[in-house]
Every structure is written in structure tokens, then in C-alpha cells.
Amino acid sequence: MTATRFDLSPQYDPHAVERPLYRRWVERGVFTARVDSPKPPYVIVIPPPNVTAVLHMGQGLNNVTQDVLIRFERMRGREALWLPGTDHAGIATQNVVERIIATEGKSRFDLGREAFVARVWAFVKETGATILEQLKVIGASCDWTRTRFTLDPAYSRAVRDVFVTLWEEGLIYRGHRVIHWCPRCLTALSDEEAESKDIDGKLYFIRYHVEGGPKPYLTVATTRPETMLGDTAVAVNPKDPRHRGFVGKVARVPIIDLPVPIIADEAVEPGFGTGFVKVTPAHDATDFEIGLRHKLEMPLVMTEDGRMEHPTRVPKTLADLDRFDAREKIVDMLKERGLLEKVEPHRHAVRHCYRCDTVVEPRLSDQWFVKMKPLAQPALEAYRTGAIRLVPERWGATYEHWMENIRDWNISRQLWWGHRIPVFTCTKCVPPRQWADREDPKACPECGGPVEQDPDVLDTWFSSWLWPFATLGWPDETPDLKRFYPGHTLVTAPEILFFWVARMIMAGYHFRADRPFATVYLHGTVRDTQHRKMSKSLGNGIDPLDVVGKFGADALRWTTIAGVSLGSDLILDPNDLETTFAPGRNFANKLWNIGRFILAQLPERVQSISNLDPSRLALADRWILGQAYKTIVAATEHLEAFRLDEAAKTCFEFAWSDLADWYVEAVKPRLAAAASPSAAAQRAPAASGDAAAAQAVLVFCFDTVLRLLHPVVPFITEELWQKLPGRQPEDLLAVAAWPTVPAALPKLRADFEFARVQEAISKIRAIRAEYRVAPKTRVAATIKPRTELIRAAFDGERDTIVRLAQLSELQFDGGLRGTGAHAVLADGSEVFVALSDAIDVQQECRRLSGELTRLEQQLAGLAAKLTNQQFVARAPAEVVAKEREKERAWRDQRQVLADKLKSLGCS
């Protein structure tokens, strides 16, 4: 009696199941980590997306990866916490809102600071949760009860505490130096925020008149003629023999005819350009250093937004011109005066603002800095001792290099959106008293005078670097903090290794005296087929939600996991979503239909395989169980090693190639026989394997593979798993146990025999193609096993073979005549194929003995190596040990082969 207990459509419809399932997971609280749970914790903190962000494929890859790991560990019995949230993203968010008010014809200065910040808050409150909602669509199993925002009051308190603590430790200082300045965002940037890009520029060779020198003029080479107006010296290398006579003389800056000294400084590279360098201390970091050494004047000749301006140095014709317009104009003026010697094309690195891509202007200013060396030391140590591991390892070198050469961090931003710097100045005290404070002071504690707060805000990364503990309630010793710090895995892109990851590690050790996580998994970048990074500006992006709409969330997840190996880039074709995402959709559909078939075959009650008498297992049963166990082991190992693609593919193969293509087809005759006993009675009785056993095995295998696949494709697996027999309404796959292999694994020993069955069937199927046999032709064939082993295998599988042969459009009648297959062709002629080849013992003997021979050769080679004194003496001990281990393994293998040959009766 086959009760069709579920009426399922032939095609899986992701849209019908995804949202309701997600709601159930959330309602049942399966994503919520419990503080009082006895389970060992497993913690991932999300790389918080910008509040204004909308989901793109890069975040899709990032978050699906995290979700796979967190779901895996949750099923393995860990108290899994995936902590979500968003970043206020200072410049980025301020830019977005500024653009919006620009459409109203206003600037932030029109609104004023308070009103502008209120406006940003309103914007954030309105649209800020967009990306988090989108994460739910792709199935992210975040603990939404713990969602955080880097500008939450509690979080802000942590940021402020950190600032004041560093201040108290003397690690924060006011620096007067040349920093990266974005003339569009009107703020300072850190070194990391000013990205180098190679630009095809020009090198201008400009003559400066010299008074009383060996020659009447000298020539400097510069890529930025406009900075000439800020020159306060010309420098040469003291060791440069060509220009010795010039040092101490005076050069005249063209156009403004300003006298500047010619000085000697080691920083000048004699090999570059002419050996003469114009020195502009206020607009170049190197020149600033030279300026310090030679006590030069340091005039700024540009406004904050990059226009030329200086009371004496900028002539009227150039005043107020944008720096690039000024460059052209100055070049023209030099040409007119015959002072432009030549212009050469010159490719060089130019810093750009990482938020708006504007060319950064080096600018002398006062900023707050953090001394990084003391913080970097433990973070470097942690990596070297293995307390923190990078995956893939190759990033370790980059990390070490950055840490070793770390530079102080400019943390002040001339923005309004962000954490206001808690530095206060008394305007009454003399000298002015300045201090950092955890609370807003109402008056100067010294003199009771009025107090002013620093107008700037902190770098957005100055709050994100606290993410792993500030989200858990730090600086208070909350239960969450005690339980969920330190965390375990951080999943992110290498781009923010320095911005974020390295700094989190430093903060973790400095403020918690412990690592924030043990493993940093660095995944690749999402690119198009031309290997260009997907981006809005290039228009080569793929909208993950569009993909979910077309193919389902599982399809999106499948491609991002199965399509990318550890640490490599994910190449997707935005112009062909079908090719890119259909495999996942097709696989989900395959699972759906396997489920549909199995469910239709099941009686009310299905036995558990653990209660099944092993003697009731047919060859195919034993084989598929063996495959299932292998898959459990492989998938688990791969996930543990972050080989997510391998884990996914292993399960895919088991589900599709083993379970669906072979096993399901193989048990159909048995199931059919059980369904109609009268028909079965006419058949030869099966040697072993009854329908109930097949049902038990089917359920076990399907249940197992659904569990294994759940982290990757949670929706389809949950939907099907709940339909399996014996499920209670409250059962959820999301918190079901991860499969394990029984400690006492039953001896299945079916590989060899079933491989012979598969081989025989392939042989029969091949008849069609080879002889162009018309479909449905009846083929008579006899499989003539020559050993007991194979005979036993085939006797039990006669129905199976008939059935499987049918899949190639052949009517194979179980084999009665002759020793081969024989088919009647369309024209009435007959063909005959010797099927015995497929299972020919002699052939098998030849194959096996060939293998044995090769193995013997290998063993001989290895033995030679191992007896070679030089090798043993010089190779590292572990290599030698490994070779010995290999030798042992091969000897075992040799024994296995020999046994097989013996059992086949080969000579």
C-alpha cells in the first residue's frame, strides 16, 4: 500500500516556502543564542554593513558563507551566536544624506550641524534596516534579538570609554602634520582610507632661476606644478655630485618670483627626474619632513575644497581656481615664459578618497592620532603564536608586514555624522586646559569656566574595531560578554584586513586581553566574467534579491558556496543569470523530486535502519549506506577545514549521482513488488532485500543528506525534512543534530560488488549507442558471473538490473539466453554483444594484477628512497616519517589487492 501522503507539485516553488519557513525559524527562536545554555558557544560577528547599504553580491557571498558556518555549528550542538548589526559609516552615510539635501538645493552648512545630524538620523531610522531585512531573504540565521548599531547609546559609550582610556594611557595625541585630505568630503582620511591608484600623469620639467649658482637656472621635475605656489625650498641630495654648487644659493619660484633657499636633504633621490626637488611642506608628506628638518615655512596655498588661495603667494589670475584648473593655467604661464623645459608622460600612484574617489590632497593640519606600535605588538604576537589563524594562510605575510610597519592612526574626521570626539577645552584656563571625558562636563573642573568640545568626529573604524565586544555590552561585564567573548570565526573580504580585522585584533587584546576570534576566513571578491569587481558604477552588478526572485534563495546560496573554492574570487556572469544560478535551482528541484518519490513510497510507519536486521539488506542497500557514511565523514571534514565548496559538492554527488541515479532506480522493482503482491509472485523471488528495508534505507539516506545540505540550502532541506515520517510539528531541521557515523560501523563491504553491477548496466546501456538500437528494443542478455561473489551479487539484483537497463530505452529481459546481449535492430537484423566482458573475471584479474604490479613498482621505488642513507639523513624527520607511513599504507593496499585477486580465483 503506497499512500501518497503528500500531494507535491512536480516543481519546487521556492517562493511558496521560503518566507513562511524563515518566519517559523525566527518565531521558534532557533537563531537566538541562550546565555544559560550548557552547550559550548560558537560566535561569529557580522561585518556590519553600512546602514545605508543595500545588499550586493559581495555581501551575499560574505553572509552566506557565515550562515553556512553558523548553521553547521548550530547543528553540531554549539550554542551558535551570529551577531548582526550595522555601521553608521561616517563619511559614506553623510555623503548619502548630503546628496539628498542637495536635491533640495541645500548643503549641510545651510542646515547647521544639529539639524543635519537629525536629518541623518531620520534617514537612518527610515531606511537603515533595509539590508538586514534583505539578509533574512537569503536565509541568514542571525540572532536578531541582539542586533546592534555602532551609534547605539550603549555602543557609543564603549567608543567613548575606549577613547578616554587610550587618552589616559597616553596613546592619543594631537599631531600637526601633512595628512590625506579629501577636498570633496572636506575631511582628513587615514592612510588606509586614501587608496593608491596608478594614474597616467605627466612629469613637468620646470626651470627655476638661480642667483649666483653654477648655472643661471635649475630644473625641477614635478607631477603637480600647482603646488609650486607653496614652495619654500628646492632640495638636492647632498651626495649628488652634479648639483653641489647649488646648495646654499637661492632659487626663484617662477610666476610668483619668490626666492627660496636651495638645500641639501637625504630624502631626495638623485636618480629621479633632474635631482632637484621643489619642496612644498604643506602639501606633501615628504616635503613636510624636509621642512621640519630645515625649519622651513609651511604655507597652505589651497582652501579645504581644493581651490588656490593665499594672501601673497597666489596671484590674482590663479586665485580661487580649482587645483586642476590651476595646474593647466600654471603650465600655460610657464610655457609663455619659456620656463617649461619638457613634459613627459609619467605613470604613478595617486591617492584617492575611498568613499568618493576624489584625488586626495596632502594637507598640513592638526588631527588626533593613536599611537599604534604598542597596540600592534600583541596582535602580531597572536598571529605568530597561532592564537589567531588566517585562512587562507597566505594573507599572514601581508598581515605581518602591515603590523610591523604600522603607522599612527589619524582618527579625527571633519564630519558631523559620527561619534563626537570627547575632548574638551576650557577657554578660561591659561594655558587652556584640555582633557578627555567619559561624561559631558558642564564646566571646567579646574576653574568652572566655559567648556568647548572638539568639533570633529571619530573615524568610523574607531567604532567598528570594538565590534566583537562592544556589541556584547562592554565595558560592562555583562553575561553576554562573559559567555560570547572571545568569538570564533570572522568571515570577511581581504580588502578590510587593515581597516577592520587587524584593528579588531589590536582592540581585543588591548581592552579584553584576549583575541576577538580564533580564525579569520578571508573570502574572495565577486567579479564579472571580465574579472572586474562588481560595482554600481560599472553597472556590472547582480542584485541578489533579483536572483532570489528568479531562482530562489537556495539557488543563490548554492552558486556562492559551490562556485568558489577557499579564498578565490567568485566569477559570475551578470548577463547570463540562467547559466549562473540555474544549477542551484535545478539541484533544489532534484531534491524536491527525490523527496516526492520517497514520500510517495512510504507506509505510515518506517523502520529505523538501526533496528533493521542486516540480513535484510540487499547489495544496493549496503552500498548506498556505505556511500552515505562516507559522505557524512567527508562533508564534516570539509566544513571543518572551511572547504565549503567541497562539502557542498560531496553532498550533491551523493544525493544526485548515488541516491537518485542509482539507488532510487535500483529499489523501484522492490517497492513495486510490495505495492502489488500478485505481480511480485510471478517474479523470481528476490534473494534479499525487502521493500520495508528499502524504505528504511531511503528515509535514512534522504534524511542524512538533507541534514548535511542544510547549511548550504536551508530552505528546500527544511521543507522536505519536515515531511519525513515521524516528524512532529515542532521539529526543525535548523536545530536537528548533525549526522554522525556510528562508532561500530556495520561491515557493508558492498563497493566492489555494486561497482560490478554498475559496470554491467553501463555495458548494457552502451549497446544502444554503439549499435544504434531503436528505443524500446528488446534485448536479451545473460550475465554470466564466474565467481560466487559476483553471482551472489547479481542474483539479488536481477530486477534491479532490468530496471536500470530500461533507463537507456532498452527492454532488457533479465537474461536467459547465451552469454551476451542481443538486440533486434529496426531493420530486423540482430546484434549480439558479449556482456560477459563487463564482469569477466579474467579481465578483472588483469586489471587488478596490473594495479598490483604498479603498486609493487611504487613500493620498490619508495623502498629505494627509504634505504637511501642520504635521503634519510638529510630530509626533515617528518618527511621521512610520512614516507614510511606511505609505505605502510601501500603494503596494506597490496594486501587488499592480493586478497581480492585470491577471492576472484585468479592465479
Add this chain to the structure above:
RNA sequence: GGGCGAAUAGCUCAGUUGGUUCAGAGCGCCUGCCUUACACGCAGGAAGUCGGGGGUUCGAAUCCCUCUUCGCCCACCA
């Protein structure tokens, strides 16, 4: 200028410590099938001297050297 990575079938990529199962997968292509789970499917098939060259080894897609091409990161030659 330094460092790192990649190059395998038409496309996108696997291939873990060199060794039977290694030359693979998905898509695409060719042939035939609506076989009562699935045409988002089934069966069969074609297709690669593993970027070039050299080396180590009994044995190399895998290790070493070198060249070519592409990509990334870092760097104050203006």
C-alpha cells in the same frame, strides 16, 4: 620598486601531503528518450600534449628554476 596569487575541456572552476580510484564537475555542444520523482529531467557521447621551456624523481597538473600573460596588495622617486 617590493610581496602575493592565478594560468587545467568552448565557458566558470575542482584537483588537500607527488603515487591505484587522475586528468574531473557544472554549464554549453552532439545522439536518443515526456521510462508512472524530476525535460529545472533520463541514458549515451565528443571535447584538454593541465600557459611555454628546463630541472628533481622510479614516478609530476602537483615540487624547484625560468619565461609569458592576467589579477591583487603594499611602497613618501617628487
